[in-house]
C-alpha cells in the first residue's frame with residue numbers, strides 16, 4: 510500500500526487501486542471497495558486479485574476473491590475475514606481506509622463459470638461466500654439461471670452478506686433457493702445433511718464449492734451422491750501465498766521473439782496468443798513454460814507459482830504438455846484444454862497455447 514495518487518496505474522498486470530469505502534460486514538469481516546480503475550482491470554465472476562500489503566515486516570502478498578459482479582457493481586470489492594493470528598487479514602480490516610492506494614496484481618483465476626446455460630449449486634462456508642456472491646449475482650442478474658445456495662456459518666452473526674442474500678431472494682423468488690447451515694443449530698455440516706438440502710437438483714447443474722477442505726469434501730460427496738458428474742463440481746481453496754508474485758517485473762528480460770515459421774533452435778517451439786498478439790519462442794524440454802515466457806519478455810499472468818491458485822491458467826490449442834503439480838484444475842478444466850503455465854513442461858515438439866480463449 511502506498512500514498513493516494515490521482516489515478517490507478519497499470520504496469521505488467523500490477524495496478525494501484527484507490528480505496529473508496531470500507532464496509533463492516535460482520536464483527537470479523539469487512540469489504541474493501543475500490544474506485545473503478547480506468548483501464549487494465551477486467552474480471553470474470555469468481556476471480557481473485559492479489560493484494561501486496563506493505564506491512565512493517567515487509568511486503569506480504571495475499572489473494573482475495575472479488576465479491577462484486579463485473580456487470581452490475583460499479584466498483585470492484587474484496588471481502589476479507591479475519592484469520593486468528595493472520596498477518597494480512599487483520600491488517601487490512603484494521604488499517605485500510607478510504608483514499609489509500611493498494612498494490613495489486615490484476616484479476617485472474619479459473620474458478621469462474623464458462624457457460625451460463627445450466628442451473629447452479631453454490632456451496633460456501635464463511636468467507637467462501639466471496640467468489641460465490643459474484644457468481645450468484647451474475648447468474649441471477651445477467652443470465653437466467655436457477656441457483657441453489659447452501660451457506661454454512663458458525664452462527665447467525667457470522668453470516669456475511671445476510672441482507673444482500675435476503676434481498677436477492679425477494680427479487681428472484683423463483684430462481685434463488687437459499688439454505689443456511691448454522692453450526693450453532695446443526696453442528697458441523699455432513700454429507701447426509703447437505704444431501705438433504707440438494708435433493709432433486711438437475712444432474713446438468715454445475716456446482717461451485719468454496720470453503721475449508723473438509724467442508725468441500727463433504728459437499729463434494731453429497732453432490733456426487735445426488736448424481737452430479739465430478740467434472741461439473743468446481744472447488745476453490747483459500748490459503749496464504751508462500752511466494753512473492755510482485756517480484757516478477759524485476760526478473761523479466763526484454764523479448765527475443767522468433768519470427769513465425771522460423772524453427773526454434775532446441776526443444777519445442779511454442780506459439781503463444783496473449784493480449785491479441787502472437788509470439789513464437791523456443792521451449793527447452795526441461796524448462797517450465799512460465800519461466801520461458803517471462804524470460805522472453807512475455808507478460809504471462811501468474812500468482813503462486815506452486816500449482817494451486819490457477820492464476821497462470823492458459824488454454825492448450827495444439828500439442829501436449831505435462832504438469833508437475835496441479836492442485837486447482839479439475840477434470841472439466843482439463844478437458845476444455847486448461848493447463849498451468851507455472852507447472853508445464855513440453856511433451857510434443859510443437860505446442861500452441863492461448864491466454865485469450
Ligand SMILES: Cc1cc2nc3c(=O)[nH]c(=O)nc-3n(C[C@H](O)[C@H](O)[C@H](O)COP(=O)(O)OP(=O)(O)OC[C@H]3O[C@@H](n4cnc5c(N)ncnc54)[C@H](O)[C@@H]3O)c2cc1C
Nearest residue numbers: 571572573574589590594595596597598636639747748749
Ligand atoms: C484464490 C484465493 C482467494 C481467496 N479469497 C479470499 C477472500 O475472498 N476472503 C478472505 O478472507 N480470504 C481469502 N483468501 C485467503 C487469503 O489469501 C489469506 O490466506 C487469508 O486472509 C489469511 O491471510 P493472513 O495473512 O491473515 O494469515 P497468515 O498470516 O497467512 O496466517 C494464516 C494462519 O497461519 C497461522 N500461521 C502463520 N504463520 C505461522 C507460523 N509461522 N507458524 C504457525 N502458524 C502460522 C496464523 O496464525 C493463521 O492462523 C483467498 C485465498 C486464495 C488462494
Ligand code: FES
Nearest residue numbers: 812813814819851
Ligand atoms: S501461478 Fe498459481 S497455479 Fe500457477
